[in-house]
Each structure stands twice: as structure tokens, then as C-alpha cells.
Amino acid sequence: MIQEQRGVTVWFTGLSGAGKTTIRMEVEQRLRAQGHKVEVLDGDIVRQNLTKGLGFSKEDRDENIRRIGFVAHLLSRNGVIVLVSAISPYRQIRDEVREKIGNFVEVYVNAPLAVCERRDVKGLYKKARAGEIKQFTGIDDPYEPPTDAEVECRTDEESLSESALKVMIALHNLGYVTQDEPILKP
Numbered sequence: 001m002i003q004e005q006r007g008v009t010v011w012f013t014g015l016s017g018a019g020k021t022t023i024r025m026e027v028e029q030r031l032r033a034q035g036h037k038v039e040v041l042d043g044d045i046v047r048q049n050l051t052k053g054l055g056f057s058k059e060d061r062d063e064n065i066r067r068i069g070f071v072a073h074l075l076s077r078n079g080v081i082v083l084v085s086a087i088s089p090y091r092q093i094r095d096e097v098r099e100k101i102g103n104f105v106e107v108y109v110n111a112p113l114a115v116c117e118r119r120d121v122k123g124l125y126k127k128a129r130a131g132e133i134k135q136f137t138g139i140d141d142p143y144e145p146p147t148d149a150e151v152e153c154r155t156d157e158e159s160l161s162e163s164a165l166k167v168m169i170a171l172h173n174l175g176y177v178t179q180d181e182p183i184l185k186p
Contacts, residue, residue: 069097
């Protein structure tokens with residue numbers, strides 16, 4: 001186990017289907033292989049437990065993100081690398097959570113809406129287009145991209161390995177993983 005690990009929250013944000021969870025899982029695997037203490041807060045799983053009962057209004061989405069941020073802060077201040085994958089569509093609440101947590105790395109998982117719709121493994125975009133799902137981010141509810149994300153992963157242009165490597169390099173450059181760790185392997 002790595003000693004004296006600095007805690008940080010790595011926040012993966014982007015449209016449904018952009019690749020947040022896929023990149024998060026690859027980064028998690030690399031960090032665990034290096035002996036880091038890592039916890040995951042996945043938006044879908046959090047909604048089944050910590051934020052069960054919240055809907056998809058702006059107010060409920062903001063509360064969902066605040067709760068995820070609160071747990072992430074508790075963990076990261078105790079030396080854990082917390083990987084959050086959540087659409088988190090509104091910039092203001094992401095910035096609020098960033099301010100409260102402090103040690104925060106925002107990863108904008110960027111893919112065009114058309115690409116996300118083609119990847120739609122759960123059929124959510126199809127349902128949203130048919131009017132079966134209301135307030136769906138990217139269709140009838142906005143997604144506000146980050147303006148100053150530490151990392152941007154263009155999943156329509158780069159491989160999973162390239163995206164994960166960008167995140168690992170950022171964590172290294174910001175001092176959350178040490179220099180002697182082999183992060184530069186694809």
C-alpha cells in the first residue's frame with residue numbers, strides 16, 4: 001500500500017454514453033495496480049442508494065451532485081482517491097462541489113451527442129427522443145460543458161488507453177501519484 005497518499009476527487013462528467021464509466025474503470029484498475037486506496041462513486045449506483053427518491057428536476061440533480069460531493073470530500077480528505085462518474089450537467093453545481101472539496105480534478109469526457117446516441121446501450125436516448133423520458137440531458141435538458149477542466153478526453157477521437165493515460169498524467173503532474181510509478185504505459 002502506498003503511504004501518505006494525497007486524497008483527491010477525480011470527477012468524470014459528460015453526456016450519457018460519452019464514456020465516463022469506461023474511462024473511470026480503466027483509471028481505477030491502473031491506480032489499484034499501483035497500490036492506491038481508491039473508492040468509486042458511480043452516478044447510477046449512487047441514485048439507487050444515497051440519492052434514492054430524487055428526480056431529475058434541476059433542484060434534484062443539484063442535490064444529487066451535492067450528496068455525491070459530500071461523500072467524495074469525506075473520503076478524499078482522508079487520503080483516498082475518489083473516482084466519480086456522473087453526468088452532472090450543470091456547471092455551477094460542479095464548481096460548487098469543486099470549491100468545497102478542494103483537491104479536485106475535473107475530467108470532461110467529451111463526445112458529440114450523435115456519437116453518444118449511437119452508443120446508447122440502455123436505449124435511453126431512443127426513449128427520450130420518443131418522449132418517454134423527460135428532462136433527459138442533451139435532449140430536452142442542457143449539458144453545460146466545463147470551462148476549465150484539468151483533463152478533456154475526446155472519446156470519439158482517442159482510444160480508451162489514451163484517455164486513461166491523460167487522466168493518469170494529470171494526477172501525476174498535480175502530485176497525486178508519485179513519479180516512480182509507471183503511469184506512462186499505454
